[in-house]
Amino acid sequence: MSDVAIIGIGIHPFGRTEGMTGLQQGVHAAREALSDAEMEWGDIQFAFGGSSAAGNADAMVNDLGLTGIPFMNVSNGCATGGSSLLSAYTTIKSGQFDIGMAVGFDKHPRGAFNADPEASGLERWYGETGLMLTTQFFGMKIQRYMHDYGITSDSLAIVAEKAFNNASLNPNAWRRDPVSKDTILNAMMVSDPLTKYMFCSPGEGAVALIMCRADIAHKFTSKPLFLKGAAFRSRPLGSFEVFSPSLEIERGPSPTVGASEATFEMAGMTREDIDIAQLQDTESGAEIMHMAENGFCKDGDQEKLLQDGDTKLNGKLPVNTDGGCIANGEPVGASGLRQVYENCVQLRGAAGKRQVQGNPKTAYTHVYGAPGISACTIVTT
Amino acid sequence: MSNQKPIADNLFTWPSDKPKLLGSRDSETGRYFFPAKRSNTHEQVELSTKGTLWTWTVQRFMPKTPYIGTENPEDFEPYPVGYIELPGQIMVESRLSGVKAEDLKIGMEMELSIEPFVKNEDGEDLMMFSFKPSKDL
Numbered sequence: 001m002s003d004v005a006i007i008g009i010g011i012h013p014f015g016r017t018e019g020m021t022g023l024q025q026g027v028h029a030a031r032e033a034l035s036d037a038e039m040e041w042g043d044i045q046f047a048f049g050g051s052s053a054a055g056n057a058d059a060m061v062n063d064l065g066l067t068g069i070p071f072m073n074v075s076n077g078c079a080t081g082g083s084s085l086l087s088a089y090t091t092i093k094s095g096q097f098d099i100g101m102a103v104g105f106d107k108h109p110r111g112a113f114n115a116d117p118e119a120s121g122l123e124r125w126y127g128e129t130g131l132m133l134t135t136q137f138f139g140m141k142i143q144r145y146m147h148d149y150g151i152t153s154d155s156l157a158i159v160a161e162k163a164f165n166n167a168s169l170n171p172n173a174w175r176r177d178p179v180s181k182d183t184i185l186n187a188m189m190v191s192d193p194l195t196k197y198m199f200c201s202p203g204e205g206a207v208a209l210i211m212c213r214a215d216i217a218h219k220f221t222s223k224p225l226f227l228k229g230a231a232f233r234s235r236p237l238g239s240f241e242v243f244s245p246s247l248e249i250e251r252g253p254s255p256t257v258g259a260s261e262a263t264f265e266m267a268g269m270t271r272e273d274i275d276i277a278q279l280q281d282t283e284s285g286a287e288i289m290h291m292a293e294n295g296f297c298k299d300g301d302q303e304k305l306l307q308d309g310d311t312k313l314n315g316k317l318p319v320n321t322d323g324g325c326i327a328n329g330e331p332v333g334a335s336g337l338r339q340v341y342e343n344c345v346q347l348r349g350a351a352g353k354r355q356v357q358g359n360p361k362t363a364y365t366h367v368y369g370a371p372g373i374s375a376c377t378i379v380t381t
Numbered sequence: 382m383s384n385q386k387p388i389a390d391n392l393f394t395w396p397s398d399k400p401k402l403l404g405s406r407d408s409e410t411g412r413y414f415f416p417a418k419r420s421n422t423h424e425q426v427e428l429s430t431k432g433t434l435w436t437w438t439v440q441r442f443m444p445k446t447p448y449i450g451t452e453n454p455e456d457f458e459p460y461p462v463g464y465i466e467l468p469g470q471i472m473v474e475s476r477l478s479g480v481k482a483e484d485l486k487i488g489m490e491m492e493l494s495i496e497p498f499v500k501n502e503d504g505e506d507l508m509m510f511s512f513k514p515s516k517d518l
Binding site: 111127129140143147188190244248 | 388389392404412413414415416435436437438439440441442444445446447448449450460462463464466468469470471472473474475476482487498509
């Protein structure tokens with residue numbers, strides 16, 4: 001079986017783009033990826049794509065060309081992009097096709113997501129009485145974690161400050177103005193202990209990746225990158241997830257732990273092998289907890305790592321080098337693919353002012369979302 | 382006094398002098414569920430009315446639909462929520478009443494309280510469960 005290479009990457013800037021639908025942003029990203037790989041749409045043999053709120057990805061063929069290829073729509077919540085990538089990977093690995101695209105895009109209205117209890121298999125009263133808010137879950141999960149492991153609000157602010165600093169060096173990011181730690185700490189509280197600058201917002205954006213059999217990758221690019229591992233997991237018993245009217249007293253691991261383990265096993269690598277990481281940062285606390293859930297440190301070690309600046313661009317393990325969800329927003333269908341896009345840019349040495357020094361060769365992504373799903377990847381030079 | 386009725390069926394015993402949350406227990410695994418699950422292996426159980434605060438946050442902005450609270454964004458009062466650990470059973474997510482955010486502490490003792498939430502179109506009080514501190518603060 002052939003390995004799988006990433007040979008073309010494209011993005012539509014994240015944020016808000018008036019006058020452009022999510023689907024059009026997807027087409028923009030797809031064209032950019034084709035141009036990056038010096039290919040035509042006619043070279044693409046299959047595609048997987050999706051959005052959560054901006055329509056069916058396969059409608060892109062109206063703009064890209066009616067070539068008759070199988071174009072499969074993917075709808076898997078926050079792991080939509082990750083699932084598209086994994087599906088494209090498996091399709092190439094199986095030998096069914098040689099060259100394909102994974103694309104994700106979205107366009108969400110302003111403000112927090114509206115939650116529908118019945119769509120999540122819950123009773124109406126749960127939403128009617130004001131318990132069904134994602135922001136509450138994030139506040140409560142990190143509140144308990146801070147209590148158990150001695151993480152401080154100062155560290156929550158360091159994570160957000162880093163996100164805006166990194167984004168200020170990223171022309172494709174949404175929120176590109178640095179925000180000081182004091183401003184972050186003293187901003188309006190949204191769900192204690194998280195202030196408004198510690199949360200990401202629903203937004204817009206699109207990413208497309210072109211993948212092919214590794215043994216033909218050099219035909220298209222002098223710098224192919226290789227997808228060494230990719231795995232997806234749903235929640236196990238005892239995990240603490242959003243929209244839970246009740247929880248097991250006996251606590252268990254999160255879906256992230258399983259997805260991360262499987263990804264490293266598939267790649268035959270360890271955490272020490274990873275040079276940079278993009279970790280789901282729906283809010284500051286999530287990035288902190290995900291450092292441990294993905295195995296990059298022990299629970300509680302984050303406090304020192306953050307205070308020492310170890311996850312900054314020039315740190316030992318740079319995390320969320322493009323500003324993450326906090327500064328890019330979260331267009332659900334595109335978010336997981338943005339992480340892989342950023343890793344490809346960094347591994348090519350093409351990240352400009354935010355380039356991680358020392359020629360990074362290995363990069364990790366982790367996406368996490370409702371109702372308790374996680375997908376991880378490892379890309380190498 | 383206006384009529385009172387639970388916001389949903391099978392959520393807690395009502396009317397009652399000592400109301401209790403209604404959960405279920407899976408006879409095969411011994412696991413507790415809340416709200417109660419309908420299944421042949423599940424039996425309905427009344428959950429403990431006392432527990433401890435496992436974690437908490439405060440809802441600081443007015444929720445959007447499907448929220449049915451009748452506040453306006455102008456007079457909306459932030460409300461605390463948390464998970465209450467009912468020993469040997471399950472942790473239940475709940476609004477927290479009778480306590481200010483600054484007095485909330487993980488581990489504090491809490492007890493069930495059934496309180497009016499909103500009035501329905503017939504003028505009846507829809508009753509909702511919450512947990513309040515067991516001791517005066």
